Amino acid sequence: MNEDWIKVENFIDRDMAQLLYGYVLLAHRRLSIMKQMNYKTSLFGWFEDPQALGDYSKYGDLIFDTLLLGKREQLEEITKLKLTPQYTYHRLYTKGTELKKHKDRESCEISLTLCLGYDADYKWPIWFKHKNGEEVSVEMDVGDMVIYKGHEIEHWREPFQGEHHAQVFLHYNEQGGRFDSLYDGRPVLGFPPKDGDGFEGLY
Secondary structure, three states: OOOEEEOOEEEEEOOHHHHHHHHHHHHHHHHHHHOOOOOOOOOEEOOHHHHOOOOOEEEOOHHHHHHHHHHHHHHHHHOOEEEEEEEEEEEEEEEEOOOOEEEEHHOOOOOEEEEEEOOOOOOOOEEEOOOOOOEEEOOOOOOOOEEEEEOOOOEOOOOOOEEEEEEEEEEEEOOOOOOOOOOOOOOOOOOOOEEEOOOOOOO
């Protein structure tokens, strides 16, 4: 993968995206009610991710980890790399959320952000800072994705102006590379993070 980022339109079709968007909305609603009932578990996600505090997020959901595995060969064709699946992370952004400039950790050597759905009247762009210093924004419609070098390329989003916007992140490492591992240190896909309930370094 020579480019800093690659955009692919219709990476998943709209029917699939709509299904997954509805899934995320329902999961958000479930966790909101669980929180009201004082459930003390992070297995269904959390609202405490410091990167998007107050927004629903979840690591390693089984349906999205299945997508991680199922899309690997297609992504290998796009990137011209052999990829090892690491983990997924999905989030339902809400009004005013701002994703600060950051780089990802080592388990995010090759990252993908996929737009599942939104209720805004505009396409909320993601920004990248190239190694040459140039800053560029990339818009995604429902089903579109951008693949990028998450641990190398600084990326961010300006404050969101709609009510809801769902994204899922698929993370891989290059096989045989210096960051190569399997499933982000978990015994199998669909498992919670190996460090338990901690949030630091998950995103």
